[in-house]
Amino acid sequence: MGAMTVDRADGRSVNQLRPLACSRNILHRAHGSARWSQGDTIVLAAVYGPKAGTKKGENPEKASIEVIWKPKTGQIGKLEKEYEMILKRTLQSICLMTIHPNTTTSIIVQVFGDDGALLPCAINASCAALVDAGIPLKHLAVAICCGLTEGGSAILDPTKAEEQKIQAFAYLVFPNSPLSILPSAPSAEVDGPIENGIITSVTHGVMPVVDYFNCLERGRAACAKISEFHRRSFESQVPGDLTKAT
């Protein structure tokens, strides 16, 4: 199956992502904030750093993470609660939970535009916001959406129109590999199973096992690129307004 045989509405190839943009330190009151956009999907995430106390039911011997998802319009329903839960668990696995016990870190996600791959965009935005707030992390969580067309070919970063047409798609979150800065290193020969692992995988629709693994491979390769972009955007950041009123 040729890579170019799938005709995508906006002219991308199967492995091509939409243009990425990330701006950090946008809000004045929040401790950390980031706006991440993939094409027309735009998400603004804000982080309020460790606040005293944990919610009822949370383990007070560890830090806890609270995620609030705000859709663009409408009431908060089950879908938003599901996104909150997935985001919370994903971020819990990358934050160091034992550093600040009995504290709550709040991450608020506001959807500014939804054109497919909303949850991956939100995960990427939240990670950028956490970095902006200075919350210590083990590694970044880099997310991508991978869809499966009827022909069996995997397309990356589908738009909303594409998501509705295709047979199945998966949101995949991979850890940020620290070796990605080496230019000539061939893919994935890093130490430890952690680097090759998947943090989160959410699928919609039916896909055969072989195609799912294919999506994983594509997704991992694309995430390596996104994490490069992440790093570059952090490095090139001019230290902005470091004085923040609480």
Add this chain to the structure above:
Amino acid sequence: MEQRLANTWRMTNNEKKFIESVLASDLRVDGRRPFDYRDLTIKFGREQGLSEVQLGQTRVMSYVTSQLVQPYRDRPNEGTLSIFTEFSPMADPSFEAGRPGEFAVELGRVIDRGLRESSAMDMESLCVVVGKSVWSIRVDLHIVDNGGNLIDAANIAALVALLTFRRPDCTLGGDDGQELIMHDAEVREPLPLIIHHLPIAVTFAVFGEGNIMVIDPTHKEEMVMGGKMTFTMNSNGDICAVQKAGGVGVMSSIIMQCLQIASAKAADITSKIKHAVEIYNTERASQKANHYLLEVANQVSLSDVIMKEKQVENLIEHLAYMPLDELENSNQGDALAVDTRTKHESISQGRYTRAFVRGPANWDPYSRGISSRLATSFPTLPGPSTKVKEHNVVTSNEMTVEYTVEHTTGASSSSTRVLGAPAVRPHSKGPKSLKDAVKLRTRRKSGN
């Protein structure tokens, strides 16, 4: 929860006393005069009906949607307008998620009164079939950053969103002439809402004994103030709404004075809004026209790689094309996956079009600590293709379009680019190198 109370931000006594005492000499903490507004920035989203307003440090996003519903029984020929305010917890650590608190309700009510009771919007034009279906307009206001004076900012955001919102055209048709057909945007141009005038809210903060007034308080001034008054007026000099809920008593002579000032400010803000919306509308109209004329696709094939280019129609301000070349050792040899796809819709409209910028660049959110979008050409993917028996092994990965960001100087000068005619910048074909990137950047800077 007591734990939450521990997190509330409290002002120090020094700050409080300083703000109060300095106001006696007509000075404000951020250097403004008592009756000066902060800088107003109005931005639009790609969708129609989405707006983002920044008033100093306060940011509000507004989104307008419409739906066909049954009208109220006592008003069978009028549409409905509903305003939902969201004090997002991201705006202020003291905002709680969940049910709107009293300030959120008050804000929603003031804006609602200003729009509805002054008949700013024409509700009868929203009627489709009397007694059966009318348009219900829903305005969602999201407070994203609380820097003080939320009412004014939210009001402007709501007005801008309503002015740029377009509802689908629908006609009666079908077999029996009773069926409602909604027309797609492609088929029939969507219609704007009919808005007769713009009610602008102007908020005053009262200090001292009720004799010191300042306009557009910041959130620190709001913590110190004795009371607050909001006047909603339009540029014709009509008072649409007045809100003063408790607080320090103010003499009627001072209220009259404030009304005069509010009237002048309302006229000023109205002209800014109209200017911004006009620019946005003309840009959108020209985009539609250019979209079909200027799209040029050049296809050049290099071994197994397809390279495409398209022309950029508009230069949105910090849009600089800067590709980095990384020739990798790949199985395909000289494979150069560079896709200079700067398709206008996905790039420029993915970000907010800056239609209107006023004031010094340090209020510009986009110049503050924005990372550049970097373009990278990605090497071909060797791995997965070997597993799937694909003949064409080369796949070009994404190429992001980037920007360089002019951190402090660029914003105000580059905004003039947007206000002028759309500039078309053709991109040269062929492999790009880092030199080109650097050159382009300096060229832009010198152009500024």
